[in-house]
Amino acid sequence: NYEEHYFNEKCGKSKAMITEAKTVIPGGVQHNLAFNYPFPIVITKAEGAKMYDLDGNEYYDLLQAGGPTILGSNDPVVREKVIDLLNTCGPSTGLFHEYEYKLAKKISEMVPSVEMFRMLGSGTEACMCAARIARLATGKKNILKMGGAYHGWSDQMAYGIRIPGTKGMMSKGVPGFVFRHTDEFFPNDLEDLEKHLKRNKHTGGTAAVFIEPIGPESGTRPVSKEFVKGCERLAHRYGALLVCDEVVSGFRIGPGGAQGYYGIDPDLTIFGKIIAGGFPGAGGVGGHRDVMAHLGAGLDSSGKKVSKALCGGTLAATPVSCVAGYYTLCEIEKRNACEVAGRMGDRLTKGLKASIRKYNLPFVAFNIGSVCHLDNAGTMHFAIDWTKPWQLPHILKETGIRQKEMEHMGAAYMAEGLITLAGTRLYTSAAYTEEMIDDVISRF
Numbered sequence: 001n002y003e004e005h006y007f008n009e010k011c012g013k014s015k016a017m018i019t020e021a022k023t024v025i026p027g028g029v030q031h032n033l034a035f036n037y038p039f040p041i042v043i044t045k046a047e048g049a050k051m052y053d054l055d056g057n058e059y060y061d062l063l064q065a066g067g068p069t070i071l072g073s074n075d076p077v078v079r080e081k082v083i084d085l086l087n088t089c090g091p092s093t094g095l096f097h098e099y100e101y102k103l104a105k106k107i108s109e110m111v112p113s114v115e116m117f118r119m120l121g122s123g124t125e126a127c128m129c130a131a132r133i134a135r136l137a138t139g140k141k142n143i144l145k146m147g148g149a150y151h152g153w154s155d156q157m158a159y160g161i162r163i164p165g166t167k168g169m170m171s172k173g174v175p176g177f178v179f180r181h182t183d184e185f186f187p188n189d190l191e192d193l194e195k196h197l198k199r200n201k202h203t204g205g206t207a208a209v210f211i212e213p214i215g216p217e218s219g220t221r222p223v224s225k226e227f228v229k230g231c232e233r234l235a236h237r238y239g240a241l242l243v244c245d246e247v248v249s250g251f252r253i254g255p256g257g258a259q260g261y262y263g264i265d266p267d268l269t270i271f272g273k274i275i276a277g278g279f280p281g282a283g284g285v286g287g288h289r290d291v292m293a294h295l296g297a298g299l300d301s302s303g304k305k306v307s308k309a310l311c312g313g314t315l316a317a318t319p320v321s322c323v324a325g326y327y328t329l330c331e332i333e334k335r336n337a338c339e340v341a342g343r344m345g346d347r348l349t350k351g352l353k354a355s356i357r358k359y360n361l362p363f364v365a366f367n368i369g370s371v372c373h374l375d376n377a378g379t380m381h382f383a384i385d386w387t388k389p390w391q392l393p394h395i396l397k398e399t400g401i402r403q404k405e406m407e408h409m410g411a412a413y414m415a416e417g418l419i420t421l422a423g424t425r426l427y428t429s430a431a432y433t434e435e436m437i438d439d440v441i442s443r444f
């Protein structure tokens with residue numbers, strides 16, 4: 001009974017603070033990733049691959065803030081650059097800062113499809129922006145997304161996540177008509193994508209095909225290279241843009257993102273997380289020059305006002321997010337961070353697989369570089385044919401039950417000093433060493 005023996009015994013100060021916080025914060029926490037355990041723990045210190053809580057407990061950090069901290073938490077180089085900036089111009093001015101340019105230039109050097117880049121406030125904002133530009137650039141209406149993929153929590157995109165084929169709304173409080181021009185296609189099923197593209201020809205055409213290139217939900221359900229390349233081919237055949245959501249995979253799967261790994265050239269790419277190195281304000285859209293021209297100040301070369309997509313906000317592209325992002329990307333290159341973190345992910349996954357085999361556990365472990373997944377074998381898509389709609393109620397029930405089980409596992413891992421994402425996703429960073437990974441495996 002880890003709840004009794006660990007959380008109540010060793011996390012008393014966290015429990016007291018969360019109990020108090022519940023009086024003014026709905027649910028007691030402000031961030032959805034913190035909900036997964038019997039009660040959230042309060043973190044007071046983060047450094048490299050480790051985190052420490054209010055009661056002084058030490059943890060390995062396999063959550064990595066949900067993905068942004070590939071260099072490890074609180075990286076000293078990035079931190080010092082941010083402090084220098086704060087000592088000179090402070091967190092924001094509302095006017096232009098040289099690091100807006102430096103970050104955009106750096107991203108365009110690292111990701112060839114990005115000729116121009118617009119920094120925004122979050123991945124959610126960047127997804128909204130990409131949909132808007134795609135509609136302007138193509139003059140078409142519909143957005144097709146890969147079933148099960150997450151593209152942020154905006155009204156239009158809060159559709160069909162987690163389980164491909166369910167077309168369910170992610171959130172209450174969103175009217176159904178918002179999804180009139182959004183639909184999803186099954187992962188690894190190009191015929192299904194083409195069926196939707198054909199059908200959309202009669203309802204305003206398809207403006208964009210959105211993909212998470214490593215598969216929906218950060219590769220929880222992996223997709224093949226042929227499928228990813230096929231999405232690009234089919235999108236273009238039907239006059240739609242290919243929009244690659246690299247919020248998780250960008251600067252993690254490799255310095256050129258998953259698109260470099262798969263050899264695709266998306267019209268637009270959505271970035272988040274790592275582009276601000278763990279600091280707030282992590283979102284952006286980059287892409288081909290002609291498409292990105294639909295953003296801008298709204299004036300053409302003769303100074304005449306033209307209709308452009310309105311995307312941005314008061315605290316989008318602050319000097320803090322841009323300076324943190326710029327030095328994070330520089331350090332990723334210098335330290336070969338994607339490769340190092342990826343090697344750690346391979347070692348962790350290999351170790352998990354060996355334990356699963358040794359103890360005959362009903363789990364599967366797999367990874368794409370530093371994005372590692374540990375799931376209950378029963379929920380995995382390759383055990384099930386997602387395209388059979390009659391299976392969905394069963395899958396939903398099973399997945400719901402198993403999801404709970406995995407969250408309980410997440411709490412048990414935590415009692416062993418391992419912080420994961422809901423017990424099913426584990427990010428490795430360049431701050432890990434082989435010895436640390438071996439220690440993590442033994443705790444699992």
Ligand code: PLP
Binds near residue numbers: 218
């Ligand atoms: N797209 C993907 C693939 C994501 O994983 C996420 C967040 O996890 C988002 C978009 C939304 O980004 P944000 O949480 O910064 O709004």
